[in-house]
Amino acid sequence: MYTGTYIFYRTVDDRYANTHHMVTHHTATHHTASGTLKISWTKWYESGVLHSLDDAQFYREYLLQFNDDGALYVYYPNGTLFYTIPKTDGTHSITHMCGDDLYRGMWTYTDRTLNLQWCVKGPKKNYTMVTVYTYTSSTHVSGA
Numbered sequence: 001m002y003t004g005t006y007i008f009y010r011t012v013d014d015r016y017a018n019t020h021h022m023v024t025h026h027t028a029t030h031h032t033a034s035g036t037l038k039i040s041w042t043k044w045y046e047s048g049v050l051h052s053l054d055d056a057q058f059y060r061e062y063l064l065q066f067n068d069d070g071a072l073y074v075y076y077p078n079g080t081l082f083y084t085i086p087k088t089d090g091t092h093s094i095t096h097m098c099g100d101d102l103y104r105g106m107w108t109y110t111d112r113t114l115n116l117q118w119c120v121k122g123p124k125k126n127y128t129m130v131t132v133y134t135y136t137s138s139t140h141v142s143g144a
Helices: none
Strands: 004-014 019-035 039-051 056-067 072-075 081-085 090-098 101-110 113-121 126-137
Touching: 004 039, 081 090
Parallel strands: none
Antiparallel strands: 004 019, 004 126, 019 039, 039 056, 056 072, 072 081, 090 101, 101 113, 113 126
16 A cells, blocks of 8 residues: 555445435545554545535544554544454455444555445444545555
């Protein structure tokens, strides 16, 4: 996986609200924060405009941990683990419970492009979010 800047395209189909959202003015940056020979920590920042009935700007931040075995751990800013994948390259399934909501994801990373899809179901949520990140500049994270 590469550190640096990615542009992304995202759609959200909300089946409860019967709405379709699209994101524009979008960038994601991936900067190495610190590391050792075995572990690399990286901050991931993401921002854009969500188009629906009202345009809304958004901002997301995650902390990524790359282990020497290629595993990736994604944390919320408060340090809570969000999900883990065994390595960044290839295709991997993700499952995450958030309260009563079940998040089922699919991570595919090939040739500087990350496709991330979430299907979310719960008492108050029923949506699919598809994001395609395309790398634009910087360097490769060693071992990831």
